[in-house]
Amino acid sequence: MDQTPVVRAVRADEWVRAKEFRLEALNDPAAPVAFLDTYEDAVQRPDSFWQERTEGAARSASVRQFVAELADGGWAGQVVVLVERRGETDVLGGRSAYDQAHLVGVYVRPGHRGTGLLKELFDVATEWAWAVEEPRVERVRLMVDERNGRARAAYGKLGFEPTGETLPVGNDPSAREFELAVSRPRA
Template sequence: MPRALDSDIDIRRVRPDDGPSLRALRLQALADPVARIAFFETMDQALARPAEEWRERAERGATASDNAGFVAVLGDELVGTVGVLVRRADEPDYLQRVPIVDTATLVGVYLSPSVRGRGVIDALIEAAADWSRDAGYLELTLDVHERNVVAIATYVRAGFEFVDELVGDDGRELAMSRRL
């Protein structure tokens, strides 16, 4: 069962000016020994991205019709993030799967250690599910590394079910789906 969100934390869609804060949060995620397995980039790659790229990511996450970003905010600090990317029908995705229909996929999930266990991840997942449902998608999918047991438990609690296993560059990725 999802946890209630602490009242001092706000969930909102990414804003176009969130680029620097998104960068800081991604660097925090890549430095986290537990969380970094969830990302397909290294610290060096993230550090090498120019400020303009982070600005563009924030702009897309705020306004695009085929992608949305959501953040958790505590005070003035971003403390959590999730994104939804639409995988296009007949186009290979990052694991070389080719979906038959356009598919909403949860990506870039991360919470700062300071807010873990406070209902933040549940609220972020619900924001992503609501956006996906409102955009007309019937399911929300995700991939999670088999060693990321805390994330797997979170996704199961949020209503995701296992649908496939794939071999990625760093071991097995488990595909999960949630009907909307």
């Protein structure tokens, strides 16, 4: 059976799968340096939270969740794209200096890491971001914990470069997160 994943947008009725996949990601050994959320907090959230979250990621004009689905229906990875408007509060609580897309919730199952799946997810996510008409996204960014060298290297291979912006990590203010970004391709 072909196990080449197909990257597609999540559907609103897949909230149970989206919840289970997120909880799996938060249980990954790298989770403490990959996510600001914790398994302990996430598992306590009611089903209504997961339903609303998944519906928003499936239907909103400013949020999209992409999953890499295997031929057997299993998910191998995911990424969420959040559109941030210039001058408005961004996902991290600051003021966005750009009309931009922010990649969050990046997770690839261990057996699919190093296979090119991350590139496939990011290609679809950035293509969607560039297609957003209002606002016209100027760049795609993400934040990566300074202690997550493997992720930093992977994002660098995909063209994401340090912007010089850093923030303290929410659950460990002694650590820093680096902003990496890629600019809209010139037409």
